[in-house]
Amino acid sequence: xxxxxxxxxxxxxxxxxxxxxxxxxxxxxxxxxxxxxxxxxxxxxxxxxxxxxxxxxxxxxxxxxxxxxxxxxxxxxxxxxxxxxxxxxxxxxxxxxxxxxxxxxxxxxxxxxxxxxxxxxxxxxxxxxxxxxxxxxxxxxxxxxxxxxxxxxxxxxxxxxxxxxxxxxxxxxxxxxxxxxxxxxxxxxxxxxxxxxxxxxxxxxxxxxxxxxxxxxxxxxxxxxxxxxxxxxxxxxxxxxxxxxxxxxxxxxx
Numbered sequence: 001x002x003x004x005x006x007x008x009x010x011x012x013x014x015x016x017x018x019x020x021x022x023x024x025x026x027x028x029x030x031x032x033x034x035x036x037x038x039x040x041x042x043x044x045x046x047x048x049x050x051x052x053x054x055x056x057x058x059x060x061x062x063x064x065x066x067x068x069x070x071x072x073x074x075x076x077x078x079x080x081x082x083x084x085x086x087x088x089x090x091x092x093x094x095x096x097x098x099x100x101x102x103x104x105x106x107x108x109x110x111x112x113x114x115x116x117x118x119x120x121x122x123x124x125x126x127x128x129x130x131x132x133x134x135x136x137x138x139x140x141x142x143x144x145x146x147x148x149x150x151x152x153x154x155x156x157x158x159x160x161x162x163x164x165x166x167x168x169x170x171x172x173x174x175x176x177x178x179x180x181x182x183x184x185x186x187x188x189x190x191x192x193x194x195x196x197x198x199x200x201x202x203x204x205x206x207x208x209x210x211x212x213x214x215x216x217x218x219x220x221x222x223x224x225x226x227x228x229x230x231x232x233x234x235x236x237x238x239x240x241x242x243x244x245x246x247x248x249x250x251x252x253x254x
Contacts, residue, residue: 030059056100076122
């Protein structure tokens with residue numbers, strides 16, 4: 001697979017925009033009609049708290065919480081859709097489900113809400129998948145993600161900030177890494193390396209190059225019998241040339 005695998009489509013812009021817009025609509029409904037969506041978040045090890053596995057990424061505490069999640073989602077979802085179009089929807093859907101389930105298992109007894117768990121899924125998946133492919137464009141993407149969001153790693157540890165759900169962050173990070181191992185990407189084409197470009201190339205061992213000196217001048221050396229036979233077989237192969245002859249008035253005069 002070559003660079004043609006990466007093609008811009010409307011989904012590269014549409015997916016992140018509509019996803020983030022949906023978050024803002026839910027938040028507007030919450031404050032406009034004074035709905036208490038917090039109880040629809042993840043409440044660990046409680047059966048009713050399982051609903052939060054589906055609903056928690058779409059619920060936010062305040063405007064700052066929503067804004068801080070919106071910008072990374074726009075960037076990461078666009079990158080995911082452009083570089084991993086075939087895996088994007090699966091990563092989002094299963095990332096939400098499995099990170100939510102892990103949070104439900106390991107989380108503190110409190111309501112866990114927000115899309116930050118999904119953000120950690122995306123950061124983890126994009127980083128590890130790019131490194132695993134070894135393809136220069138995806139490795140560059142991985143390094144860019146670390147440059148932008150590498151500081152987020154500290155928030156997967158407890159007691160860094162007790163007001164955030166470090167369990168949700170850790171669950172998202174683990175889920176993204178696991179999905180990078182599970183989902184396969186196409187084999188990307190590697191640059192062609194010719195024999196003469198290899199470090200161990202020796203011109204004296206090459207049947208063609210040994211007929212030239214160090215300055216590139218042709219040297220009329222005797223061709224071994226076996227080598228001459230190979231050349232003869234090549235030039236005596238069945239080669240067909242199609243041509244047409246057009247009769248003109250001048251031909252009649254000759």
